[in-house]
Amino acid sequence: MSRAGARRSTRTARVSAPLAAVVLLAGGLTALSLGPASAAPAAVGAADDFNGDGYADLVVGAPNATVSSKAKAGYVAVMYGSNSGLSTTKKKLVSRSTSGVPGSATANQRFGSTFTKGDLDRDGYGDLVIAGGTAGSVILWGSASGLTGGTSIAGFGAAPQAGDFDGDGKTDLALFSAQDVGGDDPEGAPAALWKGPISRAGQPNAVLPLLDKSLWWGWNEDDASCETGGGCENGPSSITGPVVSGQVGDVNGDGRDDLVQWHYTGDGTWGNRLLLGGASGFTRGFAPGDDTSRDPAGTGIGDVNGDGYDDVVVGAEGWSDQVRVAYGSATGPSEANVQTFDQGLAGFPGAQEDGDLVGSAVSVADVTGDGYADLALGIAYEDITDITNAGSVALVPGSASGITGAGTQVFHQNTAGVPGVAEADDKFGATTALLDVNGNGHPDLAVGAPAENSDNGAVWVLRGTATGLTTTSALAFGPGDVAGPATDAMFGAALR
Numbered sequence: 190m191s192r193a194g195a196r197r198s199t200r201t202a203r204v205s206a207p208l209a210a211v212v213l214l215a216g217g218l219t220a221l222s223l224g225p226a227s228a229a230p231a232a233v234g235a236a237d238d239f240n241g242d243g244y245a246d247l248v249v250g251a252p253n254a255t256v257s258s259k260a261k262a263g264y265v266a267v268m269y270g271s272n273s274g275l276s277t278t279k280k281k282l283v284s285r286s287t288s289g290v291p292g293s294a295t296a297n298q299r300f301g302s303t304f305t306k307g308d309l310d311r312d313g314y315g316d317l318v319i320a321g322g323t324a325g326s327v328i329l330w331g332s333a334s335g336l337t338g339g340t341s342i343a344g345f346g347a348a349p350q351a352g353d354f355d356g357d358g359k360t361d362l363a364l365f366s367a368q369d370v371g372g373d374d375p376e377g378a379p380a381a382l383w384k385g386p387i388s389r390a391g392q393p394n395a396v397l398p399l400l401d402k403s404l405w406w407g408w409n410e411d412d413a414s415c416e417t418g419g420g421c422e423n424g425p426s427s428i429t430g431p432v433v434s435g436q437v438g439d440v441n442g443d444g445r446d447d448l449v450q451w452h453y454t455g456d457g458t459w460g461n462r463l464l465l466g467g468a469s470g471f472t473r474g475f476a477p478g479d480d481t482s483r484d485p486a487g488t489g490i491g492d493v494n495g496d497g498y499d500d501v502v503v504g505a506e507g508w509s510d511q512v513r514v515a516y517g518s519a520t521g522p523s524e525a526n527v528q529t530f531d532q533g534l535a536g537f538p539g540a541q542e543d544g545d546l547v548g549s550a551v552s553v554a555d556v557t558g559d560g561y562a563d564l565a566l567g568i569a570y571e572d573i574t575d576i577t578n579a580g581s582v583a584l585v586p587g588s589a590s591g592i593t594g595a596g597t598q599v600f601h602q603n604t605a606g607v608p609g610v611a612e613a614d615d616k617f618g619a620t621t622a623l624l625d626v627n628g629n630g631h632p633d634l635a636v637g638a639p640a641e642n643s644d645n646g647a648v649w650v651l652r653g654t655a656t657g658l659t660t661t662s663a664l665a666f667g668p669g670d671v672a673g674p675a676t677d678a679m680f681g682a683a684l685r
Contacts, residue, residue, distance in 0.1 A: 360387075
């Protein structure tokens with residue numbers, strides 16, 4: 190995000206689905222009273238705090254859940270933070286069957302597969318934008334009593350991202366259309382950049398060009414006819430895709446948020462695309478893994494070396510077994526300033542093995558409070574002794590020298606204090622999120638294993654401290670623990 194704003198962070202308990210789950214999901218989107226906090230929390234950015242109590246709130250996606258008898262309709266669980274952290278009783282489940290949420294649950298909608306947070310209407314409370322595929326997206330509005338209401342965004346149902354992209358101090362919203370994957374070449378699809386603030390009627394202050402004219406296909410200074418005739422591709426209102434995920438941060442220190450997207454690049458491959466924020470639309474920058482993979486790679490943004498510029502961190506994927514850190518600068522990241530490492534790095538517990546996919550998920554935030562962002566790296570395909578693909582997660586400290594490996598911690602379900610037991614194909618660490626849910630000033634780590642319990646899924650939370658992560662008071666919960674539909678839900682497939 191912009192340097193001018195507050196820095197954003199861009200198991201095994203068997204669970205069952207109670208019969209009341211669908212009834213709960215169909216209930217109204219009413220406020221949840223959390224009671225007064227017993228101690229003043231450390232400052233938390235408004236984007237992560239839906240009820241303004243000073244504690245970050247975690248959103249868990251369960252996109253494959255059956256809702257209202259519709260397979261893969263999907264839902265999200267909003268877990269409200271408190272001075273004691275998360276609790277399975279302080280939550281709200283939201284689906285397209287929830288009263289007040291526009292639209293209806295439909296099969297294969299996968300509501301909750303992607304979402305973003307931001308204070309869109311500048312009332313001091315974080316708002317939640319949930320993608321719903323071809324059904325478009327929904328904005329849920331923050332308030333003193335939590336998320337309420339719902340506003341529909343028609344036509345844009347893929348990987349929305351909130352950030353101050355034009356640098357005016359107000360939260361904007363980048364919107365993208367759901368597309369089918371296929372073909373030798375990526376296809377353009379409608380996209381929009383809504384300038385904030387955004388009203389609760391779903392009206393932006395203005396609609397900005399998505400991309401700067403220098404990137405429009407079919408436009409040049411001598412022939413700008415496509416601008417008025419609507420023939421520009423990758424232009425003011427379209428971009429190639431599909432786009433399936435994104436992360437936001439300020440990689441060049443210009444006070445405007447930048448956006449890294451994982452998108453289809455053609456010929457069956459995927460890659461990262463860095464879009465640099467600007468007053469006249471996004472321009473292009475360098476990001477590792479821009480056209481290389483048939484498998485998803487985790488991506489995160491944060492200031493690893495404390496120089497004031499956010500860095501782009503990309504995990505291993507199908508064609509690379511290494512994590513890549515592209516360091517930010519006044520001109521943004523460059524191919525000449527990329528650090529690579531794997532589990533063979535000195536100080537990194539364990540050993541490098543082909544197929545582990547270190548960085549299958551990536552989150553970046555300063556857990557220890559030393560001024561350097563740390564990396565939470567999912568290692569979803571890690572074998573634990575002879576347990577195949579049980580998965581693990583590592584916290585790798587940042588420093589003035591970047592990533593050194595010193596002080597790296599690794600956790601899995603057989604680590605003392607972590608709830609549950611490692612099992613084959615759990616893929617613990619498939620998703621991650623860093624956010625301060627207990628207000629002690631140290632981001633906590635949420636870890637997802639959507640394959641847990643035969644694809645029902647589960648989430649763990651490890652608390653952050655001044656010395657790193659701790660298993661003390663570690664929490665694990667699945668869909669049944671929050672009274673949500675469980676069977677094949679893939680609970681934890683998305684975290685933020």
